[in-house]
Amino acid sequence: MTDQNKTKEPLFMNELAELRQRVAELEVMGIERRWGKESLPEYPERLQEMAVGRGIANKRILIVEDSLVQVARLKNLLQERGYWVTVATNGQEALAAAREREPDLIISDIIMPGMDGYEMCQAIKHDGVIRDIPVILFTVLSDTKDVIRALKAGVDYYLTKPYYENHLLSQVESALARPVRQKNDGAEEELEVAFGGERHVITSDRQQILNLLLSTYDNAVQQNQKLINTQRELQKMNEQLQQGIIDRKQAEGEIRRLKDFNEGIVQNMAEGIAVEDAEGRIIFVNPAAADLLGYSPEELVGQHWTAIVPSDQHPSVQAAHERRMLGEADRYELQLVRQDGTLVPVLVSGSPRIEEGRFAGTLTVFTDITEHKQVEEELQQSLERLRRTFDETVQALASAIRTRNPYMAGHQQRVTQLACAIAREMGLPEEQIEGIRVAGLSHDIGKISVPIEILSNPDGISDLEYGIIKAHPQIGYDILKAVEFPWPVAEIVLQHNERLDGSGYPQGLSGDEILLEARIIGVADVVDAMSSHQPYRAARGLDKALEEISQNRGALYDPGAVGACLKLFKQKEFKFERETKDRDQVGWLTGDVRRPS
Numbered sequence: 001m002t003d004q005n006k007t008k009e010p011l012f013m014n015e016l017a018e019l020r021q022r023v024a025e026l027e028v029m030g031i032e033r034r035w036g037k038e039s040l041p042e043y044p045e046r047l048q049e050m051a052v053g054r055g056i057a058n059k060r061i062l063i064v065e066d067s068l069v070q071v072a073r074l075k076n077l078l079q080e081r082g083y084w085v086t087v088a089t090n091g092q093e094a095l096a097a098a099r100e101r102e103p104d105l106i107i108s109d110i111i112m113p114g115m116d117g118y119e120m121c122q123a124i125k126h127d128g129v130i131r132d133i134p135v136i137l138f139t140v141l142s143d144t145k146d147v148i149r150a151l152k153a154g155v156d157y158y159l160t161k162p163y164y165e166n167h168l169l170s171q172v173e174s175a176l177a178r179p180v181r182q183k184n185d186g187a188e189e190e191l192e193v194a195f196g197g198e199r200h201v202i203t204s205d206r207q208q209i210l211n212l213l214l215s216t217y218d219n220a221v222q223q224n225q226k227l228i229n230t231q232r233e234l235q236k237m238n239e240q241l242q243q244g245i246i247d248r249k250q251a252e253g254e255i256r257r258l259k260d261f262n263e264g265i266v267q268n269m270a271e272g273i274a275v276e277d278a279e280g281r282i283i284f285v286n287p288a289a290a291d292l293l294g295y296s297p298e299e300l301v302g303q304h305w306t307a308i309v310p311s312d313q314h315p316s317v318q319a320a321h322e323r324r325m326l327g328e329a330d331r332y333e334l335q336l337v338r339q340d341g342t343l344v345p346v347l348v349s350g351s352p353r354i355e356e357g358r359f360a361g362t363l364t365v366f367t368d369i370t371e372h373k374q375v376e377e378e379l380q381q382s383l384e385r386l387r388r389t390f391d392e393t394v395q396a397l398a399s400a401i402r403t404r405n406p407y408m409a410g411h412q413q414r415v416t417q418l419a420c421a422i423a424r425e426m427g428l429p430e431e432q433i434e435g436i437r438v439a440g441l442s443h444d445i446g447k448i449s450v451p452i453e454i455l456s457n458p459d460g461i462s463d464l465e466y467g468i469i470k471a472h473p474q475i476g477y478d479i480l481k482a483v484e485f486p487w488p489v490a491e492i493v494l495q496h497n498e499r500l501d502g503s504g505y506p507q508g509l510s511g512d513e514i515l516l517e518a519r520i521i522g523v524a525d526v527v528d529a530m531s532s533h534q535p536y537r538a539a540r541g542l543d544k545a546l547e548e549i550s551q552n553r554g555a556l557y558d559p560g561a562v563g564a565c566l567k568l569f570k571q572k573e574f575k576f577e578r579e580t581k582d583r584d585q586v587g588w589l590t591g592d593v594r595r596p597s
Contacts, residue, residue: 059176060084060101064094064108064120074107077165078172091115095123098130105175107136107159118153125154134175138163272346272368275353277361280305280321292346292368294339308336310343324352325359333369345373394441400448411528414576416440418524418565421574425564426520435487436517442489443496443521446476460536470505473497488515496521499556519558523549523565526557542569 061078065071066089075085086103088094090112098106106124110117121135136157137150150158157175159168272289276282282303290297293308300308309317313334320330329351335343346366353360394412419440423433447455450472454465461469477494495509495518502510504522514522530545546569553562568574 058084059105060086060103061172062086062088062094062097062103062106064088064091064106064112064117066090066109066112070109074168077168081169083172091117091120091123094120095127098124098133099127102130103133105134105136105172107138107172109138118149118155121150121153121155136171136175272366274300274364274366275361276305276364278325278359280362283361289366292338292344292366293336299339310335310337320348320350321362324350324362327352327354327359334366336366345369390438391441394438394445397442397445397448411532412441412444414528414532415443415521415524417576418527418568418574419521421568422520422524422561422564423517425568426560432487432517435485435489435492436520438485438487439489439492439496439517440521440524442476442480443493443525444472444476445479445493446472446474449475456535458535470497474506488517491515492517492521494518496525498522500558501555503556516558520561523557523561527565546570 059082061083063071063074063078063085065074065087071087075087078085086097086101088097091108092115094106094108095115097103108117108120115123117137121137124133124135125131134156135154136159137155138159138161139150157171159171267286269286270288272292273284273286274282274289275284282300282305285297285300287297290300293300305317305321306314316332317334320332323330329349331347331349333345334348335345338344345368347369349365351363353363416437420433420437423436428436447469450469454461454468457465473494473496477490480490480493483489492515494506495514498504498507498509498514498518499522500511500514500519502508526549527542527545530540530548531542533539546566549557549562550566553559
């Protein structure tokens with residue numbers, strides 16, 4: 001506690017004492033206004049009739065309690081039943097109020113500032129004027145010696161907290177209807193009682209002892225009934241929980257693991273189990289966990305989790321630890337450090353341990369997934385082999401096209417290189433760029449159906465022949481559509497000759513109807529086609545190609561793709577990779593397209 005808080009505490013206690021004093025003053029004022037009258041004018045007529053009918057009209061009850069909340073509850077309860085109620089906040093106030101205006105019954109708490117309930121009761125019973133007022137004390141009966149203290153103090157009745165309202169009202173009516181003693185009956189006598197290894201002398205009459213013991217027994221019956229009701233509720237909740245566990249396979253597995261843990265089976269489980277405290281120190285590991293890490297269980301206990309986790313993974317594990325502090329369970333992959341320094345991949349399932357409503361640590365179950373990772377690696381290698389096989393298949397088809405038209409040699413590779421560079425410059429994700437790469441390598445695959453005489457005619461082509469060439473995107477789509485790619489490769493091939501204004505082919509699509517990947521390949525296709533030799537014309541050069549896409553940016557060609565392409569050549573000095581032997585064999589240059597000087 002800071003010095004500032006220490007300073008504030010006395011101030012708060014003073015304010016609380018003043019508030020209690022004010023409440024007591026207001027209660028006294030209320031007593032003076034009400035008790036000086038013979039009738040009950042403050043009560044509704046119906047409540048007066050009910051009080052008179054039950055024989056409790058004008059019965060005055062003094063509540064002795066320092067808790068404003070408890071006072072409000074008890075006062076309202078008694079007033080609703082027709083009793084006059086006044087309040088004192090401690091034993092001294094209660095004695096003064098009782099001597100000034102004798103109540104018919106006093107109901108008091110035991111623990112209060114200054115004079116407690118026992119001391120107050122003892123003072124009342126030694127006062128010749130007010131000694132016959134019955135006293136009910138609230139208690140939790142946590143110690144059997146409370147009964148001896150009550151007998152010595154002269155307590156008449158006990159009530160346990162928390163109380164049932166009906167039971168309290170019944171005790172109040174009994175106390176008011178059955179006097180504790182007849183005045184001046186001389187029935188008191190000293191009794192010597194041996195209890196708990198000690199001897200106690202009690203000065204009380206038989207009626208008072210009988211009343212106290214009966215109320216104590218009655219409270220014990222009430223508490224026993226509460227326990228029975230609670231047991232029934234717990235049984236009902238347990239049955240509901242069991243039903244929920246049956247319905248939830250995952251929860252059933254967790255409960256089964258906890259049960260196994262409690263029965264000691266955890267020692268033989270194949271999964272590694274570690275229990276950590278709230279600070280992250282290991283307090284238990286099973287043999288499987290120790291064997292996996294190459295330690296003995298004794299060597300691991302007391303270590304912090306950071307000792308077995310690589311430093312680069314500390315932030316993610318710390319974040320998971322903080323989530324568990326909030327009551328969240330989690331599941332993730334992690335690498336652990338063996339004693340020999342090697343790493344082992346594991347699947348971690350972590351659950352928070354809650355004790356007395358507070359986070360007490362973590363229960364962690366981890367499984368060695370080395371074999372799973374090996375299978376995953378083998379699968380990745382298999383996928384890579386399939387990708388290479390596909391590339392080789394596409395290259396074989398491209399080679400077949402090149403044998404039919406030497407002027408197309410290297411075109412698909414160059415378009416693919418430029419299209420991927422444009423996509424990367426535009427910030428597209430690598431997964432999408434891979435789809436562009438596959439589509440770029442096969443974008444002209446449909447030309448395999450075009451007669452070689454048309455593809456290699458040095459005198460140009462007729463409209464009819466151009467119509468045959470324009471069918472190649474559809475033919476390429478028909479070839480590729482049955483292949484289950486993770487990307488829309490067939491659709492990209494079909495659309496790569498479409499234009500934004502709808503003047504392209506084969507479908508005449510426009511704007512966003514054209515896939516972004518197809519628009520990117522379309523730009524790369526135009527740049528390479530214009531800057532390369534064709535059977536019917538010489539190369540127009542890179543400058544003309546860049547001028548074409550720049551002038552028609554946003555009209556024919558995607559503006560984002562054009563901007564990225566211009567930046568590649570004019571600012572980043574983009575260069576094509578060196579082509580294959582096939583290209584060199586047909587007498588072409590190496591294929592490096594450099595920034596013009």
